[in-house]
Amino acid sequence: MIKEMNQKFGIPEKLRGLGKIDEKSYHDAVEKMALTALNDRCTPTNPALVTKFDLANILRDAF
Known part of the structure; x- marks a missing residue:
C-alpha cells in the first residue's frame, strides 16, 4: 500500500x-x-538500541 501511494504521489x-x-x-x-x-x-529513546554501524547501513540502504 505504501509503495502504491508513493508511486501515485511521485x-x-x-x-x-x-x-x-x-x-x-x-x-x-x-x-x-x-x-x-x-x-x-x-x-536514546528509540525502542531499539542502534550503533553507528547500524545507522550507517540504514543511510547507505536509503540511497
Whole structure:
C-alpha cells in the first residue's frame, strides 16, 4: 500500500530517485551523518538500541 501511494504521489523509493543528490558526496557523508544521528538527543529513546554501524547501513540502504 505504501509503495502504491508513493508511486501515485511521485515519491521515489530511494533517495537517489530524487536526482538531486550526488552519490559520491552522499556516501562520503554517511559516517558523519551516522555519528550525528547517534549523538542526537532523541536516539536514546528509540525502542531499539542502534550503533553507528547500524545507522550507517540504514543511510547507505536509503540511497
